[in-house]
Amino acid sequence: MKEIMIPTIEKINIEGFQRDLVSWFQQEQRELPWRKNKDPYRVWVSEIMLQQTRVDTVIPYFNRFMEWFPTLEDFADADEEKILKAWEGLGYYSRVRNLQSAVQEVRASYNGIVPENPEEISKLKGVGPYTAGAILSIAYGKPEPAVDGNVMRVLSRILMIYEDIAKPKTRKTFEAAVRKLIDHDHTSSFNQALMELGALICTPGKPACLLCPVQSHCLAFESGVQSELPVKIQKKKSRDVPIVAAILTNANGEFLIHKRQSAGLLANLWEYPNFENHAPLQPKREFYKDRFQEIYGVTPEITEPLVRIEHVFSHLVWKVDAYIGEIKEMIDENILRENQLKWVSEAEMAEFAFPVSHQKMMKAYKEKIE
DNA sequence: TAACCGTGGCC
DNA sequence: TGGCCAAGGTT
Numbered sequence: 001m002k003e004i005m006i007p008t009i010e011k012i013n014i015e016g017f018q019r020d021l022v023s024w025f026q027q028e029q030r031e032l033p034w035r036k037n038k039d040p041y042r043v044w045v046s047e048i049m050l051q052q053t054r055v056d057t058v059i060p061y062f063n064r065f066m067e068w069f070p071t072l073e074d075f076a077d078a079d080e081e082k083i084l085k086a087w088e089g090l091g092y093y094s095r096v097r098n099l100q101s102a103v104q105e106v107r108a109s110y111n112g113i114v115p116e117n118p119e120e121i122s123k124l125k126g127v128g129p130y131t132a133g134a135i136l137s138i139a140y141g142k143p144e145p146a147v148d149g150n151v152m153r154v155l156s157r158i159l160m161i162y163e164d165i166a167k168p169k170t171r172k173t174f175e176a177a178v179r180k181l182i183d184h185d186h187t188s189s190f191n192q193a194l195m196e197l198g199a200l201i202c203t204p205g206k207p208a209c210l211l212c213p214v215q216s217h218c219l220a221f222e223s224g225v226q227s228e229l230p231v232k233i234q235k236k237k238s239r240d241v242p243i244v245a246a247i248l249t250n251a252n253g254e255f256l257i258h259k260r261q262s263a264g265l266l267a268n269l270w271e272y273p274n275f276e277n278h279a280p281l282q283p284k285r286e287f288y289k290d291r292f293q294e295i296y297g298v299t300p301e302i303t304e305p306l307v308r309i310e311h312v313f314s315h316l317v318w319k320v321d322a323y324i325g326e327i328k329e330m331i332d333e334n335i336l337r338e339n340q341l342k343w344v345s346e347a348e349m350a351e352f353a354f355p356v357s358h359q360k361m362m363k364a365y366k367e368k369i370e
Numbered sequence: 371t372a373a374c375c376g377t378g379g380c381c
Numbered sequence: 382t383g384g385c386c387a388a389g390g391t392t
Contacts, residue, residue, distance in 0.1 A: 050388040057378070057387085091376025094391080128390045148388045168371070195388055204386065205381085234385090265375070314375060356377065 004176040008159045008219055017158075017217045018183040018190065024213035025193030028200075030055075033062050038188070040114035040139040041072040041103075047134045048099050048126060053090060055199070061090055072112060076103045084268060084353035093267060093353075098126030116140040129171065137187040145178035146191045147171050150198025155181075156230035157202060157220035165230045238313065243320045244288055245274035245358070247365050248300045250327050255349060258296065259340040265313070270352040272361055273298070273341075277321070288323070297335045300325035307364040311357035322361045324368075 029035070032055065034046030045065060049058045065086050069075035075083070078100070087096040102124035106114055114135065115121045122132045133146035145151075152165040152174050159177060163170045183190040201208045209221050220226040248256040257270045273296050279287070285302045293299045302325040311318035336342065344352070354362075 047388065052375095052387055052389060053377080054379075054387050089377075091378090092389085094375070095389090098390080126390065130389060134388070146388080149386085150388065192388090199388080237384090267375090312377080314377090315373070 004173055006159060006161070006173065006177050006180070008161070009177060009180050011219060012159070012181070012217060014181055017181065017214055018186075020213050020217065021193045021197070022183055022186045022189045025189050025196055028213075029192070029196055030200075033059060033066075038139050040116075040135060041075075042066065043135050043139040044114060044131075045075075045099070047131045048095050049090065051095060051131070052092065057090070061086070072103055072114075073107065075100060076107050080268065081351060081353070085351065088269075088353040089356060089359075093269060095126055097268070101125045102127060114139070116142065118142075118144060129175070133175075134191065137182075137191045139188075141187050143179075143182050143184045143187050145175040145182065146195075147174045147178060148195060150195040150202075151178065151191075153204065153230050154194050154198045154202045157207070157226050158214065158218050160219040160223065160225070160229070162229070162231050164233050166233045166235070238316045240317050240319055242277040243274050243318045244277045244291070244323070245272050245320050245361060246288070246292070246300060246302060246323045246325045247272050247306065247361060248298070248325045248327050250343060252343070254343040254345055256298070256327065257342050257344055257349065257352065259342070266355050270342075270354055271358045272322075273300075274320070296339050296341060298327055298331055298339075298341070299329070300327050306368065307361065309357050309360050309364075311355070318357060320357055320361075322364070324365065 034042050036042075046058070046062055049062055049065075068082070068086055069078055080097070083096050083100055084093065087093055105124060106112060110120070116136065118132055118136065121127055121135060122129070127135075130146055130148050133144040136142035136144040137146055149165070152170070155161065155174050155177050156163075156165065161173065161177075163173055178191075178194075197212070197214070201212050207226055209215055209218070209226060212218065212221075215221055218226070220229050250256070256273060258273050260266050260269050260271055262268055273292060275291050275295050288302050289299060302323045304324050306322040306324050309318075309320040309322060311320060331341075349362075
């Protein structure tokens with residue numbers, strides 16, 4: 001175990017920094033639903049939702065989640081369809097499956113009490129270094145670092161750290177810095193203050209240094225280099241994936257939906273039948289009909305084009321060509337089951353979680369048939 | 371380590 | 382308009 005050196009930390013007036021940062025937070029913090037109390041379950045849910053997701057996006061999801069699952073036990077007992085529906089549109093869907101798995105583990109192994117030490121809490125699915133530190137410091141007052149993108153940006157400027165924050169090992173440098181800087185009497189406020197400052201003042205583009213409560217402690221401001229920090233290498237471009245999809249109906253006015261596989265992209269979500277179109281120059285309708293038969297065991301009549309949708313993911317882009325089609329013949333129950341297919345009415349469909357691109361397909365369909 | 375894993379807002 | 386960004390974790 002090699003000790004991490006941060007030479008510039010010697011230049012910081014630590015007590016003054018703590019005082020200015022914490023008092024600013026205690027006066028200026030936003031009122032947010034997960035700040036109403038320190039219930040570890042609520043803190044936990046909020047931290048998972050907030051991973052890579054903006055506060056304004058999370059707020060309505062969090063409030064609805066607490067209505068649906070007020071306690072840890074309620075969530076532990078919920079069925080998978082319901083928890084995915086609670087997450088529909090938030091993205092990174094493994095978060096909610098890991099959260100339920102972890103909550104069930106807490107109930108089974110810890111008598112329903114979220115563990116308050118780093119070793120145990122870090123074993124829970126979906127709880128990494130950041131989330132562990134956030135729960136421990138916010139809910140339990142433990143002096144643990146909670147290093148997210150905000151904290152790395154803020155402290156890279158305060159301490160003039162030029163390490164590339166896109167590299168995983170860099171997080172350890174900032175954890176070491178937080179361990180030196182953290183106010184042991186106000187762990188919750190201190191950690192949240194670093195993030196709040198990053199969100200409101202010490203922003204990526206043009207930081208509002210003139211409004212900053214810790215400007216007098218900031219080495220980057222002192223040197224006028226705050227806009228050069230943090231150092232972050234750019235990620236490479238994502239690739240395009242051409243997709244053909246179809247909203248398929250039967251004589252009863254029902255829609256054919258398909259459950260995605262239990263691992264990987266959009267795992268366990270429902271979707272309209274589709275496939276990767278590796279032969280985009282093929283003549284359309286008969287070719288598509290054959291592909292649907294090969295993949296799903298159903299033979300639709302593709303009647304007309306519906307809409308083109310671009311679905312941007314972190315690392316790839318779906319270029320979706322959506323069509324409308326009909327299935328005239330009766331499909332055997334075994335075929336439906338084996339291929340994870342289901343006929344549902346419009347009302348029933350509302351119980352299932354869909355990716356955003358497929359929600360857009362249905363929206364376009366409804367507008368078209370009006 | 372680097373790739374995978376969503377989505378919406380912003381400039 | 383396209384790249385960047387947002388309270389990351391897993392493999």
